[in-house]
Amino acid sequence: MADNPGISFERISHPSPTDADSRAQALTNPGFGTLFSDHMVSIDWDEAHGWHNATLGPRVPLTLDPACAVLHYAQEIFEGLKAYKQEDGGIALFRPEANAARFNSSARRLAMPELPEDVFVESVRQLVNIDREWIPLVEGGSLYLRPFMFASEAFLGVRPAKKYKYLVIASPAGNYFKSGAPAVSIWVSRDYTRAARGGTGAAKCGGNYAASLVPQAEAIQRGHDQAVFLDGAENKWIEELGGMNLFFVFDDGRMVTPPLTGTILPGITRDSLITLAREEGLDVHEERYSLEQWRDDAGSGKLVETFACGTAAVVTPVGKVAGHDGEFVIGSGGPGQLTQKLRQKLVGIQRGTVEDRHGWVTKLR
Numbered sequence: 474m475a476d477n478p479g480i481s482f483e484r485i486s487h488p489s490p491t492d493a494d495s496r497a498q499a500l501t502n503p504g505f506g507t508l509f510s511d512h513m514v515s516i517d518w519d520e521a522h523g524w525h526n527a528t529l530g531p532r533v534p535l536t537l538d539p540a541c542a543v544l545h546y547a548q549e550i551f552e553g554l555k556a557y558k559q560e561d562g563g564i565a566l567f568r569p570e571a572n573a574a575r576f577n578s579s580a581r582r583l584a585m586p587e588l589p590e591d592v593f594v595e596s597v598r599q600l601v602n603i604d605r606e607w608i609p610l611v612e613g614g615s616l617y618l619r620p621f622m623f624a625s626e627a628f629l630g631v632r633p634a635k636k637y638k639y640l641v642i643a644s645p646a647g648n649y650f651k652s653g654a655p656a657v658s659i660w661v662s663r664d665y666t667r668a669a670r671g672g673t674g675a676a677k678c679g680g681n682y683a684a685s686l687v688p689q690a691e692a693i694q695r696g697h698d699q700a701v702f703l704d705g706a707e708n709k710w711i712e713e714l715g716g717m718n719l720f721f722v723f724d725d726g727r728m729v730t731p732p733l734t735g736t737i738l739p740g741i742t743r744d745s746l747i748t749l750a751r752e753e754g755l756d757v758h759e760e761r762y763s764l765e766q767w768r769d770d771a772g773s774g775k776l777v778e779t780f781a782c783g784t785a786a787v788v789t790p791v792g793k794v795a796g797h798d799g800e801f802v803i804g805s806g807g808p809g810q811l812t813q814k815l816r817q818k819l820v821g822i823q824r825g826t827v828e829d830r831h832g833w834v835t836k837l838r
């Protein structure tokens with residue numbers, strides 16, 4: 474697709490940026506996903522010009538034609554990554570080039586144009602740079618970045634759109650969990666699946682999330698925190714949560730995570746933890762694991778820990794699993810040792826307190 478080497482961002486000045494006092498006030502308790510920084514990046518794509526009209530300007534509402542394709546056929550993809558304040562006062566991004574690559578693989582699946590990876594990374598850098606004061610200084614705080622792209626053409630026919638908009642917005646986030654990560658209780662969805670073979674499970678698209686809301690609401694209504702999905706063909710193999718990948722830890726030093734067969738989102742946290750766990754001497758396998766086996770292994774004590782992972786909450790221990798045919802507890806029901814160790818190591822690399830041996834951290838100039 475259109476390759477625009479050296480795309481440059483036109484700077485549009487903000488007429489009324491948030492004053493320092495109001496911002497400081499808002500940042501004392503940012504929560505997640507409700508507070509936004511002052512600016513955004515916007516780039517347009519059409520067939521004639523490729524990627525063009527790149528701007529870094531005030532965050533403003535969009536005006537869309539009611540026939541805008543995304544509103545009808547959900548041609549939309551997104552990414553999620555964080556900017557961190559490091560111990561030395563600098564600002565860092567964690568593996569942004571991996572988000573850029575995944576964004577393009579999502580784009581291909583949704584029949585959208587690819588964005589050059591260097592433009593993706595540069596867009597994120599530009600936004601973090603201008604809104605750097607929006608990184609909360611509370612412990613565990615970060616600036617959550619949301620790059621996304623949608624079909625912006627006004628057209629009701631069913632085909633890939635001929636116009637797209639790429640935007641990046643930023644939302645200050647507090648510590649996802651106030652004191653460390655408490656173990657969550659998860660509900661095994663029986664009546665719904667997240668993805669099927671040949672579907673969009675491996676793409677980070679809004680439509681996958683829309684389809685997960687009913688099972689997620691069912692989990693909450695039954696008193697659990699998250700829904701876990703089984704495979705669509707046999708309703709047997711564990712896949713992932715609505716927005717987090719899963720790992721299983723055994724008493725013999727083995728660790729298992731479901732394989733990337735097209736129905737699971739290839740998490741960057743998942744990939745990083747596989748590397749870190751191998752460094753810790755664990756024997757990590759990407760292989761199928763069934764719900765039945767999970768229950769048996771938890772009962773026999775062979776399975777000692779289970780955790781979920783993703784950018785937003787990093788590593789979350791799973792304490793209890795419930796389904797239509799009963800429930801079982803993992804280990805002692807609280808955060809496991811390895812879960813905590815891996816979490817600390819990953820967070821340490823992101824914050825600059827643990828050596829970054831893999832070149833995962835990109836520091837802002």
Ligand SMILES: *Cc1c(COP(=O)(O)O)cnc(C)c1O
Nearest residue numbers: 716717718738740741742783784
């Ligand atoms: C984003 C996402 C993840 C986690 O990916 P990270 O890159 O680790 O943040 C896992 N599952 C789903 C369905 C997701 O959308």
